[in-house]
Amino acid sequence: MQTLVKNEKRPEEPLVEVHKPAPTETQKPALQLPFISMGQVQNIGMAIASLTVGILWWHFATAINLDFYINFSNVPSPFKVFTAFIAHIQTEIFWTHIGVSMRRILFSYSIAVVLGIGIGLIMGRSRIMRAFVMPYIEVIRPIPAVAWIPLAILMWPTEESSIIYITFLGALFPIVLNTLHGVEQTPEVLVRAVQSLGASRVDVFRHVVIPAALPSIAAGLAIGMGVSWFSLLAGEIISGQYGIGYFTWNAYSLINYQDIVVGMLVIGGLGTASTAAVKLLTRPMLKWQKRAR
């Protein structure tokens, strides 16, 4: 270490002495993988380690038939589940289940996105609309998807449409509420600033309100995707003959324990993947935010 500033009392000496650091060889940049930073590699490593610990614990609990408050004696072991999974992915019907579920998600989620953002934006900018629509959201939102099943069957002409309706409802509320929240966060000074630059009401909406709400909307879209998966499951349990929810429920009826867990884990995996896809798709819109940090 070199001393950069030397403060000596003798007046004839300069008060500040600057030592220039000796030129070092230009450092080669550390090995960089495209798109993936060191931090991300660490995070992925951590996730793998965490899951491994969980699976080992699961294996251990089923191997000794752990029965201490929680009873593991009827829970299939990870190995059995894995074997069942491998067997299933070689059948065509399993992929049909997954395909049907994904199609339902895509359809109901898309409707929820369009309607949810639209309703949220209108509620956020109009106090009257907000007061008018809010009671419905407050009352309907806490009703669990499963509770909708009987009424949905009675209301909608086909089983398919009632499943879509239940899934749509699940995704709708997080998207509406997050959009509304985002719109309310719009800084008033930005609205004033663009008004002084000649912006009309429509311009204010387009250039200020919507971009200001985008981070919150993106969060709502990710949450909505997760919720739509567990609503879909509720819908598929009673009606339908295809779908990963139906597969899981059917395995329960047939007392096929490993298939129940296969179904559960596939749902978990698909939910995670689709939420990640939503985050990936909304990321370019939030570019400015990333740079700000």
Place this chain on the structure above:
Amino acid sequence: MLDVLKFKKPENASENVGKGQIKIEDVSITFGKGPTAHHAVETTSIDIQAGEFVCILGPSGCGKSTLLNAIAGYTNPTTGRVTVDDVEVKGPGPDRGMVFQQYSLLPWKTVYENVAFGPKMAGMTRTESGSVANTFLGLVGLKKFGNRYPAELSGGMQQRVGIARALANYPSVLLMDEPFGALDAQTRLMMQESLLDIWRNFGTTVVFITHDVDEAVFLADRVLVMSAAPGRIIEDVKVKLPRPRSVDMSSSPEYIEARQFCLETIRAESRKAFAEQNA
């Protein structure tokens, strides 16, 4: 990086010469009604000449920003009216450029897009608004930073973009609400000099809000001293300092006299307010 900037006059700047006369006629502003009503500005009349640089000086909460908002068109006066070039102010518009204290650039638009926004709203094509944006970014010395996002810039640079953005509409009036209040002392001095330079070349009327006596005296032709609760103009001080001004004028007798006078007015007023509170 914070070099003192020299500004060149943009081509269209001469269009505004002789424009930007502000008349505040018997304006009073009250928020709310009944017993909770807040009387922010007491009946006030002010005439501001075209091309004049006026500072409104007063303690925080005295209603000076409210008065500026009435000129900008964000707040409607409870009584009286505000006119700019004999046209009554009904709402915000591009003829009155506004510079806020901070964080008023659109964070999701680049610096360049922020400055080009006004010209675009005025109906210019992409090329036209782009060339205007470049002119004004050049004016404030930030041409190189066009592709950055506001959050990547320092506070002083953001304010320079804010000024460029307001000027890009060639406004006849520039309204500034404590624009340098959040900046550090050095940046602030540099910004004050830059602003005077811009104003000299541009000739727009400037109404500048501040609570800093030195800033007001250094910048203004006229300092309007405001008192609090309810806000009213208690003194109209002409600053006889010659132009162009520079920082070393702060030791000249004219400067000291004007500064002293403003300070004493404020001090007498706050002593009175203090006595009233304790009575």
